[in-house]
Amino acid sequence: MTATQPSSAWNIQQRPAAMTRRYEFASYAETRTFLDQLAALSERTGLHPNLNFARNHVSVSINAEGDALTDAEYAYAAEADTFAQQ
Amino acid sequence: MTATQPSSAWNIQQRPAAMTRRYEFASYAETRTFLDQLAALSERTGLHPNLNFARNHVSVSINAEGDALTDAEYAYAAEADTFAQQ
Numbered sequence: 001m002t003a004t005q006p007s008s009a010w011n012i013q014q015r016p017a018a019m020t021r022r023y024e025f026a027s028y029a030e031t032r033t034f035l036d037q038l039a040a041l042s043e044r045t046g047l048h049p050n051l052n053f054a055r056n057h058v059s060v061s062i063n064a065e066g067d068a069l070t071d072a073e074y075a076y077a078a079e080a081d082t083f084a085q086q
Numbered sequence: 087m088t089a090t091q092p093s094s095a096w097n098i099q100q101r102p103a104a105m106t107r108r109y110e111f112a113s114y115a116e117t118r119t120f121l122d123q124l125a126a127l128s129e130r131t132g133l134h135p136n137l138n139f140a141r142n143h144v145s146v147s148i149n150a151e152g153d154a155l156t157d158a159e160y161a162y163a164a165e166a167d168t169f170a171q172q
Contacts, residue, residue: 028128028129028134032125035121039118042114042141043114048114048140048141049140050138050139050140051137051138051139051140052136052137052138053136053137054134054135054136054137055128055134
């Protein structure tokens, strides 16, 4: 199963394997909508990235459980991009 | 109006004026309940602390808008303690 491709806006690092991205939103309501979508995605996938947010931004940090990022983790990132339409 | 007293578990710093605290939760469901309560509190108060969370923890960072923390910011912290019962 090839991973859906996340946006090139993701910052991918190797040791330790992780990927991070910051999203900006025009309002707190939009920020909350995005957070709710990520929460539902976490419940569906069992993946719980570290999320850092305030009124108008959300930073998502996906830390690989093993030595390398998996298809599931790449797919989570790609789906987050879709939610944010960014 | 004297601020309701936040727990001594808060880490308070001066320059820049800020207060932070980390809460631990037994399940992701509890973490989400706490986050939803904070979101509603933010909408009521207009204060949007920086929140950092994953499956079982939430770190709240309240950065003073001015030079010093205000009663409203202390009250936010005290209310967060109440929500978390910690």
